[in-house]
Amino acid sequence: MNISLRHLRAFVAVAEASSFTTAARQLFLTQSTLTKTIRELEQEIGLTLFERTTRKVALTAQGNAFMPVARRLLNDFELLLSDLREKSAGSSGSVYVASSLAFASCVLPEVLKRLKQDYPCIHVRLLDDTSGGVVRRIESGEVDIGIGSYVGAAGNKLDKRKLLSARLGVMFPPGSQLPTGPLSGPSLRDLPLLQDEGDTSIMATLAHSLPGLWLQVNSKITVTNLDIQFALIRAGVGACVLSALAASHPTARDLPYRLLEAVGLQRDIHVFTRRGVPLSPAAFTFLQVLEEVLPDIAFHPGVTLAV
Structure with missing residues (x-):
């Protein structure tokens, strides 16, 4: 016995x-x-x-x-x-999340605030990355949830659900003389633009809609980090193509921003999970809180939530 x-x-x-x-x-x-x-x-x-x-x-x-x-x-x-x-x-446990920096900065603070209030025992590890990096992290199993645009080819390894669409526009340095009339895709060739890394959703969208753009733009600076982009814009180094989601960032709302009128120049944000792998209760709770908080975020008018 x-x-x-x-x-x-x-x-x-x-x-x-x-x-x-x-x-x-x-x-x-x-x-x-x-x-x-x-x-x-x-x-x-x-x-x-x-x-x-x-x-x-x-x-x-x-x-x-x-x-x-x-x-x-x-x-x-x-x-x-x-x-x-x-x-x-789902009231405790750990959840690993990879997110694009614009979404992480504009949306996730409110999500984590609600989680801390209602589910204080859930531990969240948050990583920011480019959209291509987010897809790779969720595909490899490094994180439970990925949030970003679909860049690259993950085959049938991922499930994705659209959260929102954000039109692209241009953010200008303070005091800039803004173009008159609608801001079109071809007019980007005449602007002193900062360039982004190739695996970002914005670069992928521009390459698809405006092929050859970067062969015509005299761009000598490549920068991906959103905070550094804001700092360079504010310093007058150049303008930058950013989504209306990024323009929703609290620290950038005073910077001049104009939406592009060209059709198709938008960034779609999805939540990614691994196909065939059940979410942990903590991860499921995280997504529930995200859905509850999302409609209350003060987005730029160029952002449209998915139905």
Whole structure:
């Protein structure tokens, strides 16, 4: 026979009550069953745990030494069960998220604020990357959830669901003389543009809609980090093609921004998960909170939420 939780609970109940009768009532057992359980425990460990008299039950020296051990084992087990219940309910656990920087900066602060408030035991590890990097991270299994535009070819390894569309536009340095009339795709060739890395969704969209653009633009600076782009624009180094999602960033709302009128110049943001791999309860909770928060974000007018 092995010592079980039944034996530990019986031992602690008798020790705390100093009575077999009271402990049996608390455990909803007959006194004979409880007595048998304690006898089994003492036989298994080879020690007498209780001194029994007609008037009281007291712990022996060995029983006193065993008491903190029994309590710790029971407490550890209860904590483990509680943790498992919380994880099963999605109220604790870890979730790994890779997101494009514009979405991470404009949307995820409100998502994480809500999570911290309602689900304080969920741990989120957040990584920012280009859209191509987000797809690679979710495809490789490095993260549970990816948020960005679809760049590259992941075949049938990913499931994706559209969250929003953001038109492209140009952000200009403060005090710039803005072009008159609609801002079209071809007019980009005349602007001092900062260039982006090739695996970003904006570069992919421009390459598809305006092939050869970068052969005609005199662009000598390539930068992908959104914060650095804002800093260079603010310093007057150049203008930059950015999505209306990026223009929604709180630190950039004072910078001049004009939407492009060309059809198809937009960035679609999706949430990616691995096909055939069930989401953990914590990841599922993260996505639920994201869906609840998204409609309340103050986006630039060029952003349209998916239906």
